[in-house]
Amino acid sequence: MVEVPFDVIVVGGGAAGLSAALTLARARRRVLVIDAGLPRNRFSPHSHGVLGLDGEASSALLERGRDEAARFGTEFAAEEAAAARLADGLFFVTTASGHEFACRRLIVATGVRDVLPEIPGLAEQWGTGVVVCPYCDGYESRDRRIGVLATSPRSVHQAQLVRQWSSDLVYLVAGTPQPLADDAAALAARGIALEKRVIIEVLGGSDGVTVRYRDGSTDDFHRIFTSPRPEFQDELLHRLDARFAETPRGAVVAVDATGRTSVDGLWAVGNVTDASAKVSMAIGQGSAAAYAVNEDLVREEVELAVTSAGSETPAS
Ligand SMILES: Cc1cc2nc3c(=O)[nH]c(=O)nc-3n(C[C@H](O)[C@H](O)[C@H](O)COP(=O)(O)OP(=O)(O)OC[C@H]3O[C@@H](n4cnc5c(N)ncnc54)[C@H](O)[C@@H]3O)c2cc1C
Numbered sequence: 284m285v286e287v288p289f290d291v292i293v294v295g296g297g298a299a300g301l302s303a304a305l306t307l308a309r310a311r312r313r314v315l316v317i318d319a320g321l322p323r324n325r326f327s328p329h330s331h332g333v334l335g336l337d338g339e340a341s342s343a344l345l346e347r348g349r350d351e352a353a354r355f356g357t358e359f360a361a362e363e364a365a366a367a368r369l370a371d372g373l374f375f376v377t378t379a380s381g382h383e384f385a386c387r388r389l390i391v392a393t394g395v396r397d398v399l400p401e402i403p404g405l406a407e408q409w410g411t412g413v414v415v416c417p418y419c420d421g422y423e424s425r426d427r428r429i430g431v432l433a434t435s436p437r438s439v440h441q442a443q444l445v446r447q448w449s450s451d452l453v454y455l456v457a458g459t460p461q462p463l464a465d466d467a468a469a470l471a472a473r474g475i476a477l478e479k480r481v482i483i484e485v486l487g488g489s490d491g492v493t494v495r496y497r498d499g500s501t502d503d504f505h506r507i508f509t510s511p512r513p514e515f516q517d518e519l520l521h522r523l524d525a526r527f528a529e530t531p532r533g534a535v536v537a538v539d540a541t542g543r544t545s546v547d548g549l550w551a552v553g554n555v556t557d558a559s560a561k562v563s564m565a566i567g568q569g570s571a572a573a574y575a576v577n578e579d580l581v582r583e584e585v586e587l588a589v590t591s592a593g594s595e596t597p598a599s
Contacts, residue, residue, distance in 0.1 A: 288387055295516075296349065302569030316352065327411070330344050368522070369523060387583075388550070389548065391555060395513040408507075412488070413508075429452050429506055431454050432509040436460050441508060441510055443473065445508050492505075556568070
């Protein structure tokens with residue numbers, strides 16, 4: 284059953300989606316957030332680098348965001364949005380339980396799923412001993428022994444970045460192609476050790492993480508940084524025929540600075556448009572989209588008001 288259309292539906296209630304919902308609800312729009320409740324950083328106990336909230340529990344940050352958006356009337360559906368279609372100027376979003384909601388504007392903030400290197404034990408350490416972002420977790424490992432686990436030849440750049448936080452750094456090639464001669468020389472020039480042995484297991488420890496090599500020997504690290512492959516959760520955007528652009532990370536939905544897609548009335552924000560966006564960037568993108576969406580609705584309302592005022596003006 285379709286109910287009265289919402290002004291805006293936001294699919295995805297992470298940092299980006301909740302930020303958009305808060306601003307739109309404060310703009311007195313009727314907003315629904317449909318959220319499956321699996322934010323990307325749910326494996327990590329704390330969020331760092333978020334101004335005013337540095338070190339806050341990752342779950343508490345979103346809980347506060349939901350409370351704030353709800354305080355201004357945002358409604359929530361805690362489930363997956365399975366399908367979306369556009370008909371007669373409205374978007375229709377169907378949830379996994381079969382409920383269909385309609386809206387005038389749609390914001391997709393569904394994030395990415397991290398596809399981790401397939402090393403036994405690694406997934407269990409994801410978010411604690413094995414992490415992705417030195418800006419988020421580098422400081423807590425400063426001057427400690429750190430590993431950078433390669434997932435592609437480009438991982439040498441991650442190693443050079445992480446070197447900013449510690450000089451005790453090992454680049455774990457782990458079966459990916461050996462670094463090119465120039466890259467190997469640059470790693471050596473910055474004192475970054477090169478470890479070519481194959482890793483067969485990752486184990487957690489009380490203060491870090493241990494890798495086991497095929498020859499049976501082990502190596503301890505405070506943290507291992509790695510770059511998983513981002514799988515964009517962009518099915519709804521494909522279904523709605525939004526334009527995608529080729530990037531080094533594959534096809535990513537094309538958006539302008541406010542998150543507006545090629546489809547009228549459809550916005551996309553946060554990691555689903557940019558896998559490297561941190562929490563504060565996702566919040567900013569959500570906010571920028573909310574401004575643009577509200578202005579687009581105001582523009583439509585002005586047009587409708589002018590048309591209806593014109594049709595009511597008595598002929599002279
Ligand atoms: C291990 C780890 C640690 C991190 N630590 C930090 C940190 O310390 N500081 C920092 O700034 N950043 C950190 N990040 C990055 C942070 O996770 C992202 O910046 C942030 O999650 C992006 O927010 P988002 O709203 O775009 O996506 P997400 O937070 O992933 O939210 C997307 C939401 O959409 C929902 N969803 C997806 N598809 C559907 C659907 N079809 N229907 C309904 N709901 C759907 C998901 O369940 C999820 O709730 C970390 C990332 C990782 C992986």
